[in-house]
Amino acid sequence: MALRIIVKDPDPVLRQVCKPVPKITPNIHKLLDDMAQTMYDAQGVGLAAPQVGILKRVIVMDVGDDNGLIELINPEIVSKEGEQLGPEGCLSIPGLSGDVRRANKVTVKGLNRNGEEITITGEELLARCIQHEVDHLNGVLFTDLASKVYPNEAEPEE
Numbered sequence: 001m002a003l004r005i006i007v008k009d010p011d012p013v014l015r016q017v018c019k020p021v022p023k024i025t026p027n028i029h030k031l032l033d034d035m036a037q038t039m040y041d042a043q044g045v046g047l048a049a050p051q052v053g054i055l056k057r058v059i060v061m062d063v064g065d066d067n068g069l070i071e072l073i074n075p076e077i078v079s080k081e082g083e084q085l086g087p088e089g090c091l092s093i094p095g096l097s098g099d100v101r102r103a104n105k106v107t108v109k110g111l112n113r114n115g116e117e118i119t120i121t122g123e124e125l126l127a128r129c130i131q132h133e134v135d136h137l138n139g140v141l142f143t144d145l146a147s148k149v150y151p152n153e154a155e156p157e158e
Contacts, residue, residue, distance in 0.1 A: 001033045003041055004052035009093045013050055015139040018057045020074050024115045028058065032071045032113055035060045044091045046129045048136030051092050059133040063125045070120060075110035075134055084124065088132060088142045089152060098146025102131050 007013055021028060031054060039047040039060055046061040061070045082104030089097045107121045108130050122130050132142060143149055 001030075001037045004034050004038045006038065006042060006047075006091050007051055007053050009090075009141060009143075011092075013053055013055065014092055014136070014141060016050065016055055017139050018048075018050055018055045018137040020057050021111075024073060024111065024113065028056075028073065029113055031056070031058060032060060032073075036062075036069055036071070039091075042091050045125070046133045047091065048133045050136055050139075057137050059137065061126070061129050061133060063129050065126060067120070067122075067126065071113055072108065072110035072118070072120075073112070073115075075108050075130070075137070077106050077108050077130065077134055078119075079107040081105040084128065085147075086128065088128065088146070090132070090142055092136075093141065093143060095152055096143065096149055097152050098142055098149040100128075100132075100142050100145050101147065102128050106130050108134070 035047050045063045049056045049058040057074045059072050059075055080103035084104040085101045087097045088100045105123045106127045109119050112118050
């Protein structure tokens with residue numbers, strides 16, 4: 001495993017649509033391992049491959065719940081329910097947070113590192129994280145969706 005450099009906005013790689021992974025190879029396993037280590041080292045809860053400069057549909061997440069580390073290859077959100085409005089930040093946009101409206105419950109399908117199809121349903125923070133990371137795969141940043149953006153150290157104004 002190795003730490004990867006996290007790409008920062010406005011790097012154009014963050015605005016590109018990622019390509020599906022056609023075959024899970026040892027390189028994809030290494031990418032998953034490196035992304036998880038990089039995410040934990042940066043104290044993040046999610047990381048998408050374009051954030052380390054790789055235009056592949058790969059994400060990792062760990063929101064500190066019973067699911068632990070979630071690795072998804074070619075994730076696709078298949079259902080959304082409810083609504084939440086809350087703060088988001090991003091390892092690729094240090095120093096800023098924003099209030100983003102998201103679905104409160106989502107179901108995502110994808111492949112695990114063994115190529116097996118998995119389905120995960122998440123609510124609240126996990127739902128927010130899934131949507132945030134899948135957005136990265138489509139070149140969308142939280143700042144594109146935020147109703148308000150503010151410095152991390154500041155509290156949002158009411």
